[in-house]
Amino acid sequence: MNTIYKNTEKTLLDEINLDASKVILEKFSTLVRESSSEDERIAFAHLTHFLEEWGVPHKVHHPELYLSVPVHAGVKVTSPAVKEIRAKTPAFAVSTGDQWMSGELVYVPSGHAADMQEVFHSQVSVDSSDLKGKVVITEGLAMPGKVASFDKLGVLGAIFVNPGKNIHDGICTTIWGAPDLDTIDNEPKIPALAVNRTDGDDLIELCKQGMVQVEFQTVHKKGWFACPLIDIFIEGTEEPEKYVLLHGHLDSWHVGIGDNTTGDAAMLEMARVFYKHRDKLKRSLRIAIWPGHSTGRYAGSTWFADTYGLDLDANCVAQVNCDSPGCRWATSYDYSEWMSEVDELCKGAILDTVQQGSKGSRPSRAGDYSFNNIGITSFYMLSSSMPEELLKEKGYYPVGGCGANIEWHTEDDLLHVADLDILLKDIKIYTASILRVVNASVLPYNFRNTVDEFAQTIQAYQEAAGAHFSFETALTEARQLREELEAYYQAIEGLQDGEVTDPQVKKVNEQLQELGRNLITINFSRRGKFRHDPALDVPKLPDIAPATTLKNLTPDTHLYNVTINHLRRGQNRVAWALREAKRIIRS
Numbered sequence: 277m278n279t280i281y282k283n284t285e286k287t288l289l290d291e292i293n294l295d296a297s298k299v300i301l302e303k304f305s306t307l308v309r310e311s312s313s314e315d316e317r318i319a320f321a322h323l324t325h326f327l328e329e330w331g332v333p334h335k336v337h338h339p340e341l342y343l344s345v346p347v348h349a350g351v352k353v354t355s356p357a358v359k360e361i362r363a364k365t366p367a368f369a370v371s372t373g374d375q376w377m378s379g380e381l382v383y384v385p386s387g388h389a390a391d392m393q394e395v396f397h398s399q400v401s402v403d404s405s406d407l408k409g410k411v412v413i414t415e416g417l418a419m420p421g422k423v424a425s426f427d428k429l430g431v432l433g434a435i436f437v438n439p440g441k442n443i444h445d446g447i448c449t450t451i452w453g454a455p456d457l458d459t460i461d462n463e464p465k466i467p468a469l470a471v472n473r474t475d476g477d478d479l480i481e482l483c484k485q486g487m488v489q490v491e492f493q494t495v496h497k498k499g500w501f502a503c504p505l506i507d508i509f510i511e512g513t514e515e516p517e518k519y520v521l522l523h524g525h526l527d528s529w530h531v532g533i534g535d536n537t538t539g540d541a542a543m544l545e546m547a548r549v550f551y552k553h554r555d556k557l558k559r560s561l562r563i564a565i566w567p568g569h570s571t572g573r574y575a576g577s578t579w580f581a582d583t584y585g586l587d588l589d590a591n592c593v594a595q596v597n598c599d600s601p602g603c604r605w606a607t608s609y610d611y612s613e614w615m616s617e618v619d620e621l622c623k624g625a626i627l628d629t630v631q632q633g634s635k636g637s638r639p640s641r642a643g644d645y646s647f648n649n650i651g652i653t654s655f656y657m658l659s660s661s662m663p664e665e666l667l668k669e670k671g672y673y674p675v676g677g678c679g680a681n682i683e684w685h686t687e688d689d690l691l692h693v694a695d696l697d698i699l700l701k702d703i704k705i706y707t708a709s710i711l712r713v714v715n716a717s718v719l720p721y722n723f724r725n726t727v728d729e730f731a732q733t734i735q736a737y738q739e740a741a742g743a744h745f746s747f748e749t750a751l752t753e754a755r756q757l758r759e760e761l762e763a764y765y766q767a768i769e770g771l772q773d774g775e776v777t778d779p780q781v782k783k784v785n786e787q788l789q790e791l792g793r794n795l796i797t798i799n800f801s802r803r804g805k806f807r808h809d810p811a812l813d814v815p816k817l818p819d820i821a822p823a824t825t826l827k828n829l830t831p832d833t834h835l836y837n838v839t840i841n842h843l844r845r846g847q848n849r850v851a852w853a854l855r856e857a858k859r860i861i862r863s
Contacts, residue, residue: 278773284556285711289629289704291549294696296326297541304528304537305691311343311527311567311575312501319526319540320504323565326544327508332551334508339583340500341568341575342454344368346445348495349469351435353482354378355489361475363435363492366418367571368449369468371496377467378491379411379432383483386414386422388439388673407431411490413479415439418468420811423448426466433467433492437476439673442686444470445529447571452808453578453646462810467494503527503567505576510550512557512714514776517591518785519560520713521652522546522706523577523644524598525569529685534678534693538602540565542703549707558776559593559714569644573811577646585806588650593789594618594713595647597657598706602699603679604692606660609634609705611680613643614655615796616725622655625709630701639800641814642676648800648814649807651793653721655709659702717774717781719788723857724765726795727758730854733816737823744826745840750847753854764861790860798853819846 303322307315320336327334349365352358365371384407408430416422418436426434438444448468451459469492471479482488506526509519524539531537543563550561568575581588614622614636626634636655639645643657662672662680678684683693712720731754738747774781802818803809815821822839829836 281715284553284715285708287556288549288553288707288711291552292545292700292703292707294545294700296548297545297699298696300541300544301533301537301691301694304540305531305533308530309526309528309532310345311341311503311571312345316527316567317504320506320565323506323526323540323544327506327547330548330551332508332510332547334506337505337507338502339505339576339579341503341572341579343498343501343568343572343575344447344449345497345571346495347497348493350376350493351469351471352491353479353488354491356482356486361471361479362443363469363471364443364445365467365469365494365496366423366445367447367496368498368573369418369423369464369494369496370466371498372467372492372494376491376493377433378489379409381435381479381483381488381490382407382410382412383480384412384414386416388415411435411492413437413476413483415476417444417446418448418470419446420448420450421813423464423466423468424450424812427464431466433469435476435479435492436468436470437480438470438472440473440682442682442688443472444675444685445570446470446685447573449573450810450812452573452811453575453582454572458807467492469494503576505567505580506563506565508547508563510547510554510557510561510563512559512561513555514558515782516560518593519562519591520710521562521564521588521592521595521647522598522710523564523566523595525566525576525644527567527570529570530687530689532689533691534603534681534689535600535684536569536677538694538699539598539600542601542699542706543598545703546707546710557714561710561714562592566644574644574646577644578808581646581650581808582806585650588647588652589793592647592650592652593719593785594653594655596655596706596710597643597645598659599643599657600677600679601659601702601706602694602696603660603681604695604698605662605666605681606679606695606698608661608663609659610663611661612636612659613639613657615639615653616729617653617721617723617792618655619725620722621712621720622709625712626705629704629708638816641809641811646808649797649803649805649809651796651805653792653796656706659705660698717776718768718771719785721788721792722765723788723791723795724758724761726799727754727761730754730795730799730817731758734820734850737817737820741823741826741843744831745823745843747820747823747847750820750850750854753851757854757858760858760861787860787863791857794853794856794860798850817850819849822846
């Protein structure tokens with residue numbers, strides 16, 4: 277990094293303070309920011325007051341979002357004894373309304389999530405017609421994959437045993453954002469409920485002893501609701517049409533200090549700092565603060581991706597998610613998430629800013645990553661987290677936010693979850709990372725990493741497929757692209773200190789952006805540009821991921837032949853994208 281860049285970065289980092297953050301944390305600790313509620317509107321108004329005071333340019337949109345807000349849930353054991361059990365219902369589960377439903381309770385083991393990735397993507401592997409019309413009880417959170425698994429089995433309802441003393445709120449639809457005509461029928465078709473570990477284990481033990489009858493009720497407020505959404509645009513000086521999108525959600529389960537008041541405070545402080553020093557920015561920074569994250573399956577960010585899709589495709593050079601920074605005990609950066617091409621960028625920013633090492637993994641299908649279908653380079657989701665040894669010491673189970681504090685999505689996510697010292701560190705990491713993209717002459721993306729990942733993935737799928745299918749076409753294309761990328765990066769090395777407005781630099785940046793549009797989409801999406809994949813796990817190179825199932829199929833059966841056909845088509849898509857990438861850099 278040259279001296280000018282270092283000085284600019286130091287200026288911005290030195291500017292950061294937590295004066296406004298403290299006020300936001302205190303105010304939001306009094307608000308239950310449920311989307312479409314008065315508290316949510318008060319919270320948005322509180323943030324816009326700061327923006328107006330600082331003169332930061334912004335708009336407040338009021339999109340109509342499709343939401344499901346849980347109101348009430350109940351479970352009663354009616355036989356062999358009578359007992360009432362505290363319960364919650366996840367957003368978008370079927371609402372029974374005033375009616376109580378009853379049925380036999382049957383235990384289906386599935387286990388609790390082993391890590392955060394599994395929290396979001398766990399499913400139930402069971403295929404039994406014996407469950408039709410029964411009420412099932414199983415371990416884990418009421419996540420979309422598990423609920424969808426029971427949907428298919430025709431159960432009457434599903435009860436999920438959470439791993440601790442608290443019941444975690446959540447959402448169980450597989451539809452990402454509002455439905456379209458392709459997904460309108462994909463909402464959950466069964467009531468779902470959650471109970472805590474003690475009550476759930478008691479119910480499971482009852483099932484093991486004999487027949488158990490239960491009654492249950494779920495009540496939701498569902499429909500289309502207008503919600504505020506803040507859209508901030510801080511214009512750069514040299515390439516103002518190009519921007520980094522920084523974003524996070526405002527709505528919460530309960531008070532939600534660690535998820536996501538700390539993120540809201542961080543984004544507001546970055547808005548202040550970047551705007552104050554806007555004369556030092558080459559590209560622009562756009563900051564969006566969403567509603568509808570919790571009860572709309574990322575409805576706010578999906579609306580934004582749909583409404584501004586063409587502009588995002590043309591001009592957004594990176595998207596950065598800010599969720600649950602600055603939480604208690606979150607001193608590790610080994611559980612961050614980012615795409616392969618920004619591995620050096622993120623690790624470097626963290627090391628330079630807080631003098632710590634870090635690790636990045638493939639971003640989960642979660643956290644308002646509503647832009648994968650466009651092919652936008654992405655980094656962060658959660659930032660700091662509790663170290664593994666501390667989690668083990670405390671006996672904490674994995675959760676999806678709050679820096680791994682198990683108050684996540686519960687009534688206990690209160691002020692004590694925030695840590696101002698850690699929040700300051702995290703804001704500095706975000707600021708440095710974003711600035712290094714905004715001010716880089718050549719976008720700091722190393723797509724050699726991406727293609728190395730592809731080659732490893734294709735090879736793994738080849739080993740899984742064995743002699744049943746050959747991925748030689750895709751593997752050859754990946755290897756050829758890797759060689760050409762090596763020469764390409766050597767050729768553009770001399771432009772690293774060029775001017776952003778230099779025609780050669782602009783051409784290279786357009787190429788790098790177009791590379792992302794091709795390579796990211798085949799790695800993170802199957803539905804295609806401007807369409808949203810389900811809120812389920814997306815494996816690496818998903819078009820050819822079914823290769824892992826071939827070993828379990830009998831050759832020449834219908835399913836086997838269909839899978840082979842699927843892989844042919846999938847390999848064509850992957851190989852075509854790799855060829856397109858070669859065309860882009862050759863030009």
